[in-house]
Amino acid sequence: MTKYILPFLIAVIISFITTPLVRRLAFKIGAIDIPKDSRRVHKEPMPLIGGLAIFFAVILVTLIFLPLTKEIISIIIGAIIIVVGGIIDDIKELRPKDKFVFQIIAGLVIIIGGVRIDFITNPFSKDIALLDLKWLSVPISLFWIVGITNTLNWIDGLDGLAAGVAMISSITLMVVAGKFGYTNIIILSAAIAGACLGFLPYNFNPAKIFMGDTGALFLGFMLSAITIEGVMKSVATIAIVAPILILSVPIFDTTFAIFRRLLNGQSIVAADRGHLHHRLLNRGFSQRQSVLILYGISAIFGLIAILVSQANSKQAVYLSVALLLATVLVAIKLGIFEKRN
Secondary structure (H helix, E strand, O other): OHHHHHHHHHHHHHHHHHHHHHHHHHHHHOOEEOOOOOOOOOOOOEEOOOHHHHHHHHHHHHHHHOOOOHHHHHHHHHHHHHHHHHHHHHHHOOOHHHHHHHHHHHHHHHHHOOOOOOEEEEOOOOOOEEEEOHHHHHHHHHHHHHHHHHHHHHOOOOOOHHHHHHHHHHHHHHHHHHHHOOHHHHHHHHHHHHHHHHHHHHHOOOOOOOOHHHHHHHHHHHHHHHHHHHHHOOOOOHHHHHHHHHOHHHHHHHHHHHHHHHHOOOOOOOOOOOOHHHHHHHOOOOHHHHHHHHHHHHHHHHHHHHHHOOOOHHHHHHHHHHHHHHHHHHHHHOOOOOOOO
């Protein structure tokens, strides 16, 4: 157990110590978020690139505790590409298609490095039946990587929200990966969880620094990679179900946002105030209350993912479908697909 606690604690310390240094750097290089529209909740200019502290913590812990396999090296290189793109975006505000270029390159790097979805399982087969994806492996893996990378970025709208959700997701991944004995993934998840915890004292409301795209894209990218490497490569049906449950809050929020914008004739990258955190604020909850509610929802889905990992294939699928339908019905009831400017 100590070999997992130590990486977590070291990541907490590195992130906590380096965040004030990154904050000073943000002011020097002009990585400042100035509130200029109604979507932004903060009222004062706020330093960005706080995600650099999380990045440093995760990468250092990775270099200290993990063997430099082809997969790990590719994840590190991909993460560097994502962070470079995030820093540029936090300073100059890149166009969406330019962000995608960085994400696609980073995704292809780890896919070439062996981090990809090679097969899917048939949960209704008496024996474990695997469907080899062959050439579809690359586009499906890339879709997952780029998609999850962006989901964390899209929910990063309140102080501490993205960091807290990423931390809860990482802790859940530690537990589920433990079921399959994936030591490297447990340590990597511990590093991410610890880095987020070390950053939260500066990022929780009232925040002193934002993680910016530097942090949100990095966390999304890392979570996409370790869900593939640590869960989706198993031969159990949980390989399909668990990642969706673990990352349910950002996945559902992003999915609802895409459908909402399409239904209202908007571009899917058009900004609005229809995200889950905006809805909670509109219902009278404070920033802290809204964030804690979403923490709670993320934790509940995480617990369900852990329970599903103990169930048989059919039970896992039936439970997940029921949960998905219930979530969509609740979303419709709350008017999540209605336009919000």
